[in-house]
Amino acid sequence: MTVKRRTILKGLGATAGATALGMPAIAQGAPFKIGLMTVKTGPLAQGGIQMEQGLLTFLKEKNNTLTGRKIELVVADTGGNPAGAKTKAQELIERDKVNVILGPLAAFELLAITDYVRQNKTPLIAVAAAEDVTQRSANPFIIRPTATSGQCSHVMGEYATKELKKTRAATISEDFAFGYEQMSAFQRVFEDNGGKVVKKLWPPLVTPDYTPFIAQIPKNADCVFNGFAGSNPVKFMRSYADLGLKDRIPLLAGWTAMDDALLRSLGDEAIGVLSAAFYSAASEFESNKRLVAGLAKDYNVLSGGYAAGMYIGGQCVEAALAIAGDKSNDGTAFAEALHKVSLKDSPRGAFSVDSKGNAIGSVFIRRCERQGKDLVNKVIKTYDNVSQFWTYKEEDFLKNPVYSRDYPPAKNLE
């Protein structure tokens, strides 16, 4: 194995060291192997690189040893597409024989490999938000210590109606599943609390100019909820402010749309934007301080949800290693242990894992403010113990179809 890799490396004449992550360590006893599936090339790379940085920060802090076991990390770049995800999952499971997979980033990547990891009994710690992975098609080998697409949006629906007293909302998000799930979750809570969603806008994933979409926002809407992802929020917020809407209709955001990692790319247009997220870089948890300091020191970046997600993923591995003990190498036992994880201190605060594998933890309402030269997402309200089902009953929630573009139906469009 080792020899093969080195030979190929030599053959390629690659500048080895820097790029050869996951070179098997020559250690005493078998190391516990973590496979990280991330995206380092293409449009999703920004979040993907943060994932790797977050995990590396955690492992560095732990000196690559968790509960006394040496950790070996293998990083795979899926390229952000389902076939790439499948190939890389095979590489990690069949060739590198990893004990647990962290990642992948995008929902369709995760959906492409859920059956495969189940067949191979390889536990997986997800960040991708695809609702059904921990709902209607929950998989005993998968946990998600971050949040489903709707988990933070439910909270925003509640906050907008109960605290901000909003009644007429417009929603805008990319035209894909993550967008649908976020917007529909918001709509459901917003309308259950007596509000009306009067307009839903779906710009394509790649939109050069948001002006035509922003122009369709009704003048009498009293808030706009946006769920953009990647680098789109930066473009969107700039247009929103340029067109003069920022001061007229308050902007609300999902967690990716106001991710802390974006703050350095944003300016005055972001000030005052309220967002709901499972994580805030400004929060005071001990482990979060270490994560933020580590990322600033080693990579000179602000920590966002993806970095936090993988740092938390690393903590879950550590906790599950402690629970499973000698049986950690057995995939089934380790997956069971992952479902029992409950952490007191993580960058998102305390959280536990529900029976379907999703985190029950705090969701923060944050307001973007300027502190000195920098923008920060200051936590202004915390909702504790938020489950993926919000306040709905689990059975009732699961009887409904998964959130989509048309579900729940928008009855109040104007």
Place this chain on the structure above:
Amino acid sequence: MNMLSLRNIGIGLGLLFLATLPLWMQHPYYINTSSQILYWAIIALGLNVLVGYAGLTSLGHAGLFAITGYTVALLVDAGFGHLTAAIAAIALTLAATAVFAVLALRATGIGFLMITLALGQIVWGIAYRWVDLTNGDNGVNLKVRPMPFGIDLSSPSAFYWATFIAFVVALVAMQLFVRSPFGATVRGTRDQPRRMNALGFNVWLIQFLAFLFSGFWCAIGGLLYIYYNQFVAPPVAGLQSSAEVLLMVISGGTGTLLGPIAGAAIVIIIKNVVSAWIERWNLVLGLIFVIIISFMPDGLVPGIRRLWRTMRGTDAAEAAAARASAKLASGQTDAKEKGGVQ
């Protein structure tokens, strides 16, 4: 003659190498990678019929194998058997190919490329937006691989051999196609469409049939794709996917039997294996393409063949022959022009 037999020995050894691969390649990961190379090679061979032999560059083929993949996944999901699903998928893909062909063959060159590109994007659009049918960008899962004649294909080796058999059949079919009179007429329509027309050949029909033949092998490749990945999502039908197959064909050598196979191997190995060590694997892939196009503008396989001939010193004779035939051709046109003037 000597060259030919050498080539045949080479092909024979290559096939023997591939046929026995799972026996000495213990590692399932590399067996799986080889399966991927083979089914991509089948798709690339299919595209090569159009690009190489008919001179029609298509950028919409991903749409075709995506249709196969979606049809199989959706039908099996709806409770149909694997055999029904596979036959329906091939039939539907052929029907879609016919529609593609009717629309695209109104043009040649850039026009043809743009129409196929648009058609491929329509398939992508349907996959992406018709959420009720295709589940949008969450894609469709195929729960189990088929069990032809009761053989379980779930292990890497079993699947590899099934893919290998399909690959050999595709290879033989291509060879027969190239050598057949039909293959010659297809090449004729590429080189001299007007002359072929004047000779009484129905150029449109020949190109249409070539398109169908190409579509058929895309469907076979698509079947293997969905059986292998057990998942299909919109990016499969996208432009990048089409462009990748086209790159396989062009880098390996258009209009050659082995070119698309070499191209598929290069792309898959770099994408899947090298990317594990080199973060900027796109750069490596790009560099390799630039090198191939700079030094072997007609592709890897013809380039290596030429290199081989140069080393064996037969190049001079070849070149002389080529010059002579070129002279003859220009002589003919000269004569014709003179005739016109007179």
